[in-house]
Amino acid sequence: KAGVTQTPRYLIKTRGQQVTLSCSPISGHRSVSWYQQTPGQGLQFLFEYFSETQRNKGNFPGRFSGRQFSNSRSEMNVSTLELGDSALYLCASSAASGSLLYFGPGTRLTVT
Amino acid sequence: QKEVEQDPGPLSVPEGAIVSLNCTYSNSAFQYFMWYRQYSRKGPELLMYTYSSGNKEDGRFTAQVDKSSKYISLFIRDSQPSDSATYLCAMSASGAAGNKLTFGGGTRVLVKP
Numbered sequence: 001k002a003g004v005t006q007t008p009r010y011l012i013k014t015r016g017q018q019v020t021l022s023c024s025p026i027s028g029h030r031s032v033s034w035y036q037q038t039p040g041q042g043l044q045f046l047f048e049y050f051s052e053t054q055r056n057k058g059n060f061p062g063r064f065s066g067r068q069f070s071n072s073r074s075e076m077n078v079s080t081l082e083l084g085d086s087a088l089y090l091c092a093s094s095a096a097s098g099s100l101l102y103f104g105p106g107t108r109l110t111v112t
Numbered sequence: 113q114k115e116v117e118q119d120p121g122p123l124s125v126p127e128g129a130i131v132s133l134n135c136t137y138s139n140s141a142f143q144y145f146m147w148y149r150q151y152s153r154k155g156p157e158l159l160m161y162t163y164s165s166g167n168k169e170d171g172r173f174t175a176q177v178d179k180s181s182k183y184i185s186l187f188i189r190d191s192q193p194s195d196s197a198t199y200l201c202a203m204s205a206s207g208a209a210g211n212k213l214t215f216g217g218g219t220r221v222l223v224k225p
Contacts, residue, residue, distance in 0.1 A: 045214075048211045098204075
């Protein structure tokens with residue numbers, strides 16, 4: 001079974017721009033979660049989507065948003081990028097909310 | 113103080129040695145405990161999963177949870193150079209918390225041939 005895929009794998013953006021990251025979960029998985037990983041803060045939960053509904057949200061500003069489509073694929077968007085948004089953004093899928101999480105390879109975002 | 117504390121290492125051991133990793137936590141609501149392995153420039157890979165207190169063994173890996181002490185451990189027996197990676201502990205509360213995991217900062221492990 002194919003794993004979680006994320007596109008693009010690497011991205012360089014300028015401060016003030018916006019960015020959209022994409023995630024395709026494992027086939028049959030209906031829950032998608034997003035995490036931000038930085039050297040200083042480690043892995044932090046952004047939000048979770050299940051059946052196209054946001055189920056849970058972490059402590060991030062409103063510039064961070066996401067959505068899930070009917071085929072369970074998910075996107076996250078970051079608007080008005082700041083230098084501190086440079087991070088590895090990880091998508092994880094699970095069969096159901098609260099089930100085991102399986103992570104994708106991540107998208108490395110660099111904001112200059 | 114962070115909810116989950118993990119020694120960042122690096123932890124350097126010779127090949128064949130036992131690697132001992134641990135995390136402490138402060139939130140007594142945590143019931144689900146996981147260990148992930150992350151290689152450089154890769155996403156975390158689920159290694160072990162434990163519910164509540166007790167031990168769980170899977171091949172060379174043993175996970176232990178002591179909820180009374182708020183302390184979890186991972187042991188890797190007969191360590192190999194391929195075990196060199198960052199190991200992350202993660203935990204969550206009830207199923208109602210969904211997929212909101214709280215992670216430790218990770219411990220870098222280096223297994224020398």
